[in-house]
Amino acid sequence: MLSDFRLRTTVLRSPAAQYAFALLVLVVSTGVRTLLNPILGENLPYIFYFVAVAVVSLTCDLYPALIELAGSALLANVLFVVPRYYFNFNNQALLSGALYLISGFAVVYTGQIYRRSVRALQEQQDWLHTTITSIGDAVVVTDADGLIRLMNRVAEELTGWPLTEARGKPLAEAFRIVNQETRQLVENPMEKVRRLRRVVGLANHTILLSKSGEEIAIDDSGAPIFAPDGTLTGIVLVFRDVTEQRKAQKAIAELAAIVEYSGDAIATKNLDGIIQTWNGGAEKLFGYKREEIIGKSITVLIPPDRLDEEAAILQRIRQGQPSERLETIRVTRDGRHIHVSVGVSPIKDADGKIIGASKVVHDITELAAAREALVREKELLAAQKEWLRTTLTSIGDAVIATDPDGLITLMNPVAEELTEWKSEEAIGKPLSEVFRIVKQETRKPVENPVDKVRRLNHVVGLANHTVLISRGGQDFAIDDSAAPIRGSSGKITGIVLIFRDVTQQRALEVALNQNERLALAGRLSASIAHEIHNPLDTVGNALFLLEQQLGTEPRARQLIETAQQEVQQVVEISKNMLSLHRESRAPSRVKLSELLEGAVALVKETIAKDRRKIELMTGFKGEVEAVPSELRQVFTNVIKNAVEATADGGNIRIHSEAAQQSGQNGVMVRVVDDGVGIPEQFQSRLFSPFVSTKEDNGTGLGLWVSRSIMEKHGGSIRLSSNDGPDTRGTTVSIFVPFKVKSPRKLDRKEPATR
Amino acid sequence: MTSKTQDRGQGEFILCVDDETTGLSVRKMILESQGYRVVTAENGLDGLAIFSAEPVDLVVLDYKMPEMNGDIVAERMKRLKPSIPILMLSAYVDLPSETLALVDRSLTKGEGGPLMMLKAIAELLTMTQMAKAISGP
Numbered sequence: 072m073l074s075d076f077r078l079r080t081t082v083l084r085s086p087a088a089q090y091a092f093a094l095l096v097l098v099v100s101t102g103v104r105t106l107l108n109p110i111l112g113e114n115l116p117y118i119f120y121f122v123a124v125a126v127v128s129l130t131c132d133l134y135p136a137l138i139e140l141a142g143s144a145l146l147a148n149v150l151f152v153v154p155r156y157y158f159n160f161n162n163q164a165l166l167s168g169a170l171y172l173i174s175g176f177a178v179v180y181t182g183q184i185y186r187r188s189v190r191a192l193q194e195q196q197d198w199l200h201t202t203i204t205s206i207g208d209a210v211v212v213t214d215a216d217g218l219i220r221l222m223n224r225v226a227e228e229l230t231g232w233p234l235t236e237a238r239g240k241p242l243a244e245a246f247r248i249v250n251q252e253t254r255q256l257v258e259n260p261m262e263k264v265r266r267l268r269r270v271v272g273l274a275n276h277t278i279l280l281s282k283s284g285e286e287i288a289i290d291d292s293g294a295p296i297f298a299p300d301g302t303l304t305g306i307v308l309v310f311r312d313v314t315e316q317r318k319a320q321k322a323i324a325e326l327a328a329i330v331e332y333s334g335d336a337i338a339t340k341n342l343d344g345i346i347q348t349w350n351g352g353a354e355k356l357f358g359y360k361r362e363e364i365i366g367k368s369i370t371v372l373i374p375p376d377r378l379d380e381e382a383a384i385l386q387r388i389r390q391g392q393p394s395e396r397l398e399t400i401r402v403t404r405d406g407r408h409i410h411v412s413v414g415v416s417p418i419k420d421a422d423g424k425i426i427g428a429s430k431v432v433h434d435i436t437e438l439a440a441a442r443e444a445l446v447r448e449k450e451l452l453a454a455q456k457e458w459l460r461t462t463l464t465s466i467g468d469a470v471i472a473t474d475p476d477g478l479i480t481l482m483n484p485v486a487e488e489l490t491e492w493k494s495e496e497a498i499g500k501p502l503s504e505v506f507r508i509v510k511q512e513t514r515k516p517v518e519n520p521v522d523k524v525r526r527l528n529h530v531v532g533l534a535n536h537t538v539l540i541s542r543g544g545q546d547f548a549i550d551d552s553a554a555p556i557r558g559s560s561g562k563i564t565g566i567v568l569i570f571r572d573v574t575q576q577r578a579l580e581v582a583l584n585q586n587e588r589l590a591l592a593g594r595l596s597a598s599i600a601h602e603i604h605n606p607l608d609t610v611g612n613a614l615f616l617l618e619q620q621l622g623t624e625p626r627a628r629q630l631i632e633t634a635q636q637e638v639q640q641v642v643e644i645s646k647n648m649l650s651l652h653r654e655s656r657a658p659s660r661v662k663l664s665e666l667l668e669g670a671v672a673l674v675k676e677t678i679a680k681d682r683r684k685i686e687l688m689t690g691f692k693g694e695v696e697a698v699p700s701e702l703r704q705v706f707t708n709v710i711k712n713a714v715e716a717t718a719d720g721g722n723i724r725i726h727s728e729a730a731q732q733s734g735q736n737g738v739m740v741r742v743v744d745d746g747v748g749i750p751e752q753f754q755s756r757l758f759s760p761f762v763s764t765k766e767d768n769g770t771g772l773g774l775w776v777s778r779s780i781m782e783k784h785g786g787s788i789r790l791s792s793n794d795g796p797d798t799r800g801t802t803v804s805i806f807v808p809f810k811v812k813s814p815r816k817l818d819r820k821e822p823a824t825r
Numbered sequence: 826m827t828s829k830t831q832d833r834g835q836g837e838f839i840l841c842v843d844d845e846t847t848g849l850s851v852r853k854m855i856l857e858s859q860g861y862r863v864v865t866a867e868n869g870l871d872g873l874a875i876f877s878a879e880p881v882d883l884v885v886l887d888y889k890m891p892e893m894n895g896d897i898v899a900e901r902m903k904r905l906k907p908s909i910p911i912l913m914l915s916a917y918v919d920l921p922s923e924t925l926a927l928v929d930r931s932l933t934k935g936e937g938g939p940l941m942m943l944k945a946i947a948e949l950l951t952m953t954q955m956a957k958a959i960s961g962p
Contacts, residue, residue, distance in 0.1 A: 603916070608935040619858060638938070639937070
């Protein structure tokens with residue numbers, strides 16, 4: 072029986088002991104046979120010796136057994152075969168001796184065989200025992216009924232039951248197992264084995280409760296022991312403490328879960344680049360399922376033009392260095408190219424040897440897109456800035472931009488020109504320092520437009536008649552507007568000022584106004600003329616008729632004549648006034664000499680009567696640009712004056728020659744008479760209206776009108792006279808420019824830099 | 826002022842056109858006192874009607890008139906009977922040259938008194954007669 076296998080090997084181990092035992096048995100059996108001599112006599116000399124041999128064969132090795140046999144044969148012969156006490160050689164004795172030896176030998180043989188098999192068995196048992204004892208796992212062996220027969224040390228430790236106590240007890244008593252979570256009792260494996268008659272594993276998550284109540288997580292299996300005839304003879308249960316293992320497993324599971332559920336794609340490869348693991352993130356990112364990509368080369372993910380990246384990465388990995396994060400492109404299962412960021416680190420085994428690499432791959436499509444958008448925005452911004460700069464540079468107006476406090480941040484070239492500040496110098500300075508503005512007439516400083524914008528918080532225009540004083544002290548009439556620059560919050564982030572030089576414009580405006588006024592006056596005058604001349608005509612006519620009817624009454628006639636004269640005066644005044652405000656006509660080219668000849672012709676009749684001389688000297692032969700009728704009027708007027716002055720005798724000469732005056736080229740016409748001259752006190756007032764030296768006839772308007780006309784033409788009329796006794800006479804100098812200049816001269820000083 | 830006894834008319838037929846009623850009637854008196862026969866019209870259309878219907882010898886024409894200005898009247902008159910002299914009397918000081926080209930003579934009203942006008946009329950009539958005499962019937 073297996074249960075008896077702890078066969079006690081005898082004390083008889085050493086050969087010496089065995090020989091001694093053999094001897095002892097020999098002696099004892101001899102003694103017993105001798106004692107039994109009276110009963111047995113000569114019979115059965117060998118009988119006890121058979122027993123002795125059997126005993127020794129069973130308990131001793133071969134040689135002691137054989138010695139026992141031989142010795143006992145000899146002793147029997149000598150002591151117990153008749154005649155006693157000496158060695159019998161007779162046939163009977165020898166025969167029985169031989170028989171004894173043969174059968175004794177058989178006994179020895181059998182005994183030895185038995186011993187051997189027992190020993191073998193014993194050895195096996197011992198080996199089994201040692202194995203079981205030294206095995207790392209716990210082993211419990213039960214018999215077919217489930218009673219514990221055998222437990223190794225580990226099982227004793229884990230269950231808390233020593234074998235001595237556990238032996239013979241049902242398994243369930245010493246081996247109490249519950250489910251880890253539910254704490255329910257788990258089916259005894261022995262029952263399971265008995266039921267299924269095959270090897271079974273325990274359910275998972277089983278906990279062994281030791282005798283002391285300690286909980287140990289275990290993993291195990293039970294197996295049936297069958298006898299050769301197929302009957303179940305026992306069950307062997309093997310289990311181990313898997314607490315550490317479970318902890319480790321749990322840790323591994325957690326790590327695996329982290330990898331699996333990480334949003335990033337994480338994969339590992341060996342040093343040849345073959346993919347070993349592939350997480351869920353990688354499945355999602357690349358589209359390859361775990362099964363289809365593990366075992367393939369990682370190059371399947373790399374676009375052909377980037378394969379050298381992989382070589383470089385592996386190189387670094389082999390050296391044990393993690394590769395730097397690389398931004399690159401990878402290919403998905405459906406052929407899409409995606410922007411990714413890849414980090415690769417070496418994987419080392421327990422000895423520190425590099426066995427592969429782990430890759431973490433981020434999809435940076437969005438990041439790349441955002442970066443691209445940022446770059447585009449930057450480019451856009453730069454382009455806008457450039458456009459702005461170009462616009463400002465090429466804009467015809469001056470532009471100055473300031474920050475909310477009025478410090479200059481920007482100036483375009485036109486602004487630089489007008490203010491005569493370079494933008495590098497001006498930036499950062501307060502506007503009022505660079506942009507000095509005053510009122511045109513009063514020269515008083517005008518409110519800084521930046522301050523105005525800040526005050527009013529909206530677009531403003533400058534007050535009219537503002538003059539900018541440049542750095543060099545030059546004046547420019549300017550027109551402008553300032554506007555706030557608002558940030559997205561609506562707050563003012565700066566102020567932009569735009570202005571332009573309107574000096575020319577203003578002059579033009581003035582001229583236009585002038586013309587307008589003149590035109591208006593002209594139109595007014597025309598209607599006045601109409602109103603005046605109609606009645607005057609009628610009055611003149613009526614006086615005429617009256618004169619006829621009054622006949623010879625002298626005083627009446629005198630009065631009528633006076634009235635008629637006065638009427639004429641009024642008409643004359645009116646004509647002169649109106650001619651001044653005549654709608655301006657465009658100048659045309661006219662031969663100067665023709666005008667002079669025309670004027671001279673008018674007075675020729677008068678002159679001829681008195682035998683005075685008027686000479687038109689040959690002079691300037693060319694053309695001038697002028698309003699012919701007006702210029703003619705001037706000449707006529709001056710010549711008429713000369714005629715008047717020489718009423719009592721004298722000569723008149725008219726000269727004309729090309730000349731220059733005030734930087735202009737033109738013709739100087741001089742009407743020289745040696746008439747009465749003009750007293751000095753009158754001379755300064757001559758060109759004023761209603762001043763005349765002609766006692767009755769002059770209207771006093773001639774020279775005034777003439778000067779006005781000459782000014783309009785951009786020329787001049789000057790008079791010098793002497794009424795002294797010696798050299799009397801008057802010279803009137805009329806300067807007619809070749810080209811008519813615009814009415815108001817621009818009095819801007821020419822800037823040096825322009 | 827020059828002599829008043831010169832420049833008398835011989836009964837020639839003068840048409841005066843002017844929108845100014847008072848001026849027109851006084852002018853008529855002056856001319857009749859100098860021996861002319863005068864018919865008046867207060868607007869251009871009436872003046873044209875008379876001009877085309879009657880054997881007018883000379884026209885004294887005002888410039889500024891409502892409905893039809895004097896230059897248009899002169900133009901039409903010239904088209905009808907180019908040989909009849911037209912004296913334009915205007916209250917305006919300066920007339921445009923195109924207008925002046927349409928008439929035979931132009932004077933400012935009031936300037937030089939009635940004598941100037943009478944002299945101008947006499948000269949025009951004389952010249953016309955001489956021209957007629959030269960060119961034949």
